[in-house]
Amino acid sequence: MIKNKYNAITLVLGVLLFIFMKQIPAASLNDEERYINLTQQIRCLVCQNQNIQDSNASLAKDLRRKIYALILEKKSDQDIKNYLTKRYGDIILLKPRLNNLTFLLWFFPIIGMLILCYYLYNFFKSQPSTMLK
Amino acid sequence: MSMTQRIKTIFPFLLLLAVISLLAYELYQGKPPESLSNLIGESMPAFTVNNLYSKEPPLTNDYFQNEVVLLNVWASWCEACRLEHEMLMKISKQNLIPIYGLAYNDKESDAKQLLQTLGNPYKMVGIDNSGDLSIELGIYGTPETFIINRGNIVYKQIGPIDQKTWDKTLYPFIKKLK
Numbered sequence: 001m002i003k004n005k006y007n008a009i010t011l012v013l014g015v016l017l018f019i020f021m022k023q024i025p026a027a028s029l030n031d032e033e034r035y036i037n038l039t040q041q042i043r044c045l046v047c048q049n050q051n052i053q054d055s056n057a058s059l060a061k062d063l064r065r066k067i068y069a070l071i072l073e074k075k076s077d078q079d080i081k082n083y084l085t086k087r088y089g090d091i092i093l094l095k096p097r098l099n100n101l102t103f104l105l106w107f108f109p110i111i112g113m114l115i116l117c118y119y120l121y122n123f124f125k126s127q128p129s130t131m132l133k
Numbered sequence: 134m135s136m137t138q139r140i141k142t143i144f145p146f147l148l149l150l151a152v153i154s155l156l157a158y159e160l161y162q163g164k165p166p167e168s169l170s171n172l173i174g175e176s177m178p179a180f181t182v183n184n185l186y187s188k189e190p191p192l193t194n195d196y197f198q199n200e201v202v203l204l205n206v207w208a209s210w211c212e213a214c215r216l217e218h219e220m221l222m223k224i225s226k227q228n229l230i231p232i233y234g235l236a237y238n239d240k241e242s243d244a245k246q247l248l249q250t251l252g253n254p255y256k257m258v259g260i261d262n263s264g265d266l267s268i269e270l271g272i273y274g275t276p277e278t279f280i281i282n283r284g285n286i287v288y289k290q291i292g293p294i295d296q297k298t299w300d301k302t303l304y305p306f307i308k309k310l311k
Contacts, residue, residue, distance in 0.1 A: 045273040058238050059273055062264030086171050087271030119145055 031071050038067055038077060042084060043094045051094055172286050178269050182259035185236055185244055192259030196233065197281045201310045203232045204279040205255070206267065209243040211275040217293035218251045224299065225254035230307055234258035237267050237275050278303075282310050 036053070042063060044055035052060040052067075063084075070080045084092050096102045181193045197204070205221060207214040225232055234255035236244040241260060248258070261267050270279070271289075280288035280303070288306055290298065 058264070062268055066265070066268050087268065088273060089171065089271075115145075115148075122141075 034077060035068055035071055038071075038080060039064055041081075041094055042067070043092050045088060045092060172271055173289060174285065174287070176285050177281055178266075180266050180269065182235070182261050182266055185234075185241060185248075185258040185260045187241075189257070192233065192235070192257050194284070196257065198284045200283065201230055201307060202281050203230055204235060204281055205232055206235045206237050206270070206272050206275055206277045206279075208237045208239045208275045209247040210239065213293045214276045215247070215251070217276050217295070218247075218254070220294050220296065220299060221254040222252050224294075229304075231256040235266065236260040237272060238262065238264060280306060280310070 039053035040051050042052045044050045044052045044057055044060040044063075046057045046059050047055050050060075052063045067080060070083065075083070081093060090097060096105060098106055177194045177197050179194050181191050184191050196202070203224075205217075207217070221232060224230070232254050234257070236258060239260065239262070244258070244260065248255075259266075270277075274291065276293055278290040278294060279286055280290075287310070288303070290303065294303060
């Protein structure tokens with residue numbers, strides 16, 4: 001009997017915990033995953049370099065709610081990102097999109113490496129090798 | 134050493150110097166990145182928000198359809214908005230353009246209090262507590278001011294309007310639209 005009572009209390013506490021732990025109830029597991037994913041990719045504009053999932057700013061809260069609403073409206077991730085960049089510009093995405101403006105940003109490391117390799121190659125070629133002698 | 138060889142030796146150092154200068158410039162002189170709204174040229178989204186004075190009719194986009202107006206997004210807790218307020222009062226007294234206000238994330242009593250003490254430059258003030266309309270308009274920091282030409286967003290000013298921005302940018306812009 002006592003054991004049953006404790007079980008019941010545990011169950012009630014468990015349910016309460018479950019209810020309060022979740023900030024926003026998700027419609028489905030898939031939606032929840034998308035919500036978590038998306039809110040990690042969106043920059044909080046008033047506390048830059050934080051994503052809106054980590055931020056407590058009121059703008060971040062509003063944006064989280066908006067993203068949640070858009071997910072429920074069955075908008076795709078791309079639609080949601082387009083919606084946000086339309087209003088806030090590309091900067092709202094933490095990871096810059098690849099386009100002709102950001103081409104250099106994305107590929108400079110590779111281009112730089114190639115230039116470096118070219119110079120190193122020329123440098124060693126012009127040096128007479130002493131190691132092998 | 135031949136000339137070309139010399140250039141070849143110096144080039145990587147010049148490149149490095151250029152990169153370092155660029156980084157130093159961005160570090161000390163660069164401006165923080167601004168949100169660039171792409172809403173310019175778009176029509177004002179349809180909306181209805183409560184009037185700050187709840188007995189008066191709600192603020193809707195219908196008021197913006199037939200003339201050139203300013204829509205100023207502000208809040209009583211926002212210091213920059215307080216600084217801007219005097220300028221808005223000045224503009225409203227010129228009777229050149231109606232100013233509509235949108236109180237963002239504000240307490241009704243605080244917003245009313247501010248207008249009572251500093252004066253009310255607005256033809257109508259809506260209040261957006263849910264943040265829905267503000268997101269729709271890409272608001273991220275108050276004050277922000279839109280110039281709306283017959284229902285179309287034609288200009289967005291981020292940050293307070295002072296005498297200089299008014300004289301140099303906003304006033305000539307509005308003059309052209311009229």
